[in-house]
Amino acid sequence: MAAVEALPGIGVGTWAWGNRLVWDYDPARDDALLPATVRAAVEAGVRLFDTADSYGTGALRGCSERLLGAAVAQGPLPADLVIATKLAPYPWRLGRRAFDRPLAASRCRLRGRLDRVQLHWSTARYAPWQEHDLLQGLADLVEAGVVRELGVSNMGPRRLRRWHGWLAQRGVRLRSVQVQLSPLCRDPLAPEGVLSVCRELAIDALGYSPLALGLLSGRWSLQDPLPAGLRGLLFRRLLPGLQPLQHLLAEVARARGTTPTAVCLNWCRAHGALPIVGLRRPGQVAAIDDALGWRLADAEREAIDAEAGKLDQRMPANPFTSS
Numbered sequence: 458m459a460a461v462e463a464l465p466g467i468g469v470g471t472w473a474w475g476n477r478l479v480w481d482y483d484p485a486r487d488d489a490l491l492p493a494t495v496r497a498a499v500e501a502g503v504r505l506f507d508t509a510d511s512y513g514t515g516a517l518r519g520c521s522e523r524l525l526g527a528a529v530a531q532g533p534l535p536a537d538l539v540i541a542t543k544l545a546p547y548p549w550r551l552g553r554r555a556f557d558r559p560l561a562a563s564r565c566r567l568r569g570r571l572d573r574v575q576l577h578w579s580t581a582r583y584a585p586w587q588e589h590d591l592l593q594g595l596a597d598l599v600e601a602g603v604v605r606e607l608g609v610s611n612m613g614p615r616r617l618r619r620w621h622g623w624l625a626q627r628g629v630r631l632r633s634v635q636v637q638l639s640p641l642c643r644d645p646l647a648p649e650g651v652l653s654v655c656r657e658l659a660i661d662a663l664g665y666s667p668l669a670l671g672l673l674s675g676r677w678s679l680q681d682p683l684p685a686g687l688r689g690l691l692f693r694r695l696l697p698g699l700q701p702l703q704h705l706l707a708e709v710a711r712a713r714g715t716t717p718t719a720v721c722l723n724w725c726r727a728h729g730a731l732p733i734v735g736l737r738r739p740g741q742v743a744a745i746d747d748a749l750g751w752r753l754a755d756a757e758r759e760a761i762d763a764e765a766g767k768l769d770q771r772m773p774a775n776p777f778t779s780s
C-alpha cells in the first residue's frame with residue numbers, strides 16, 4: 458500500500474494577546490484564561506506557538522511575549538515544543554547587530570524559552586539596503602548558537618528564494634516562512650507562489666490568519682453584533698457576498714461532523730502549510746483537536762478553492778509584505 462503523506466500539524470498564534478485595537482483584548486477578562494489555553498493546546502498536539510516583539514498595543518506592548526512566557530513557564534512541556542517570536546525590523550533597527558538587544562529583550566519576556574526567531578517583514582518598502590545586513594545579523598546569531606532556528610515572514614517567492622540562497626551560502630538553514638493563508642487569501646498558492654518555493658527548498662510554510670481573523674469560523678453574520686475593535690469594521694466590509702463560501706464550509710463541516718473552523722485549518726494543511734490559529738480561550742482548542750483527526754479530501758479542497766475563487770472579497774495584506 459502507498460504511504461499516506463503526513464500533513465503539517467497546527468500551531469497557535471498570540472497576536473490578540475494584549476491587543477486592544479484590533480482584538481478588543483481585556484487583560485482583566487482574558488489574561489487568566491491563557492495558561493489553560495496553552496496547556497489545552499499542547500495536550501491537543503500543538504507543537505508551535507507564535508508571538509512577536511511588536512504585539513500588544515499601547516501600555517500592553519510586549520504583553521504577548523510576556524503572557525506566553527508566563528504560561529509556558531508553568532510547564533512541564535514536551536521537548537519538541539517550538540516557541541517562536543518575530544522581531545520587527547523597525548526603521549531605527551539598523552545594521553548587522555540591530556537585533557542583538559531586541560532578541561535579548563524578547564528572550565527575557567519569554568522567560569528564557571525561545572526556539573525560533575523570525576524576521577517579521579522585510580525592509581524592502583522603506584530601506585531595501587538594510588535587508589542583507591539584517592538577515593546576515595540573524596544568521597550570525599544562529600552561527601554563534603544564540604538562536605536555534607531562523608524563520609522569515611511576509612514575503613513573496615522571489616525574495617524567499619534570494620534570502621534562502623544568502624543563508625545557504627553560509628550553511629544556515631531557513632526553517633520557515635510565515636504568510637497569510639486562508640480561503641480569503643490564496644496568493645501563496647499561485648503556481649510559482651511561496652508554497653511552491655517552500656516545497657522545492659524544504660522550507661516549512663506557516664499559514665497565518667487561517668480563519669481570516671475569525672470571520673470564517675461561521676460565528677459572525679451581519680444580522681448579529683460584530684466584534685468590537687477594528688476587526689468588526691473589517692468584517693462589516695467582507696461579510697456581504699461571503700454567504701456561498703460560508704455555506705460550503707458549513708456543509709463540509711456538517712458532513713464531517715465538525716466545525717467550519719476545523720475545515721479551514723485542514724484546508725491549509727491540505728495545501729501543505731501549517732496553520733497558525735489565534736486562540737485566547739481553552740474552549741477554542743476543541744477545533745484543533747477536531748482538525749487533527751482527519752484530512753480534507755481532494756474534492757473538498759477543490760470545491761472550497763473554486764468557491765473562494767469566485768469572490769471579490771479578500772483579506773487585506775500586511776502593508777510590509779514584499780514580493
Ligand SMILES: NC(=O)c1ccc[n+]([C@@H]2O[C@H](COP(=O)([O-])OP(=O)(O)OC[C@H]3O[C@@H](n4cnc5c(N)ncnc54)[C@H](OP(=O)(O)O)[C@@H]3O)[C@@H](O)[C@H]2O)c1
Nearest residue numbers: 470471472665666667668669670671674733734735741744
Ligand atoms: N507574520 C505576520 O505578520 C502575522 C500576521 C497576522 C497573524 N500572525 C500570526 O498568526 C496568528 C493567527 O492569526 P490571527 O490571530 O490573525 O487570525 P485567525 O487565526 O484567522 O483568527 C483568530 C480568531 O478566530 C477566532 N477563533 C479561534 N478559534 C475559534 C474557534 N474554535 N471557534 C470560533 N472562533 C475561533 C478567535 O476569535 P475570538 O478571539 O474573538 O474568539 C480568534 O481570535 C496570530 O495570532 C499571529 O501569531 C502573523
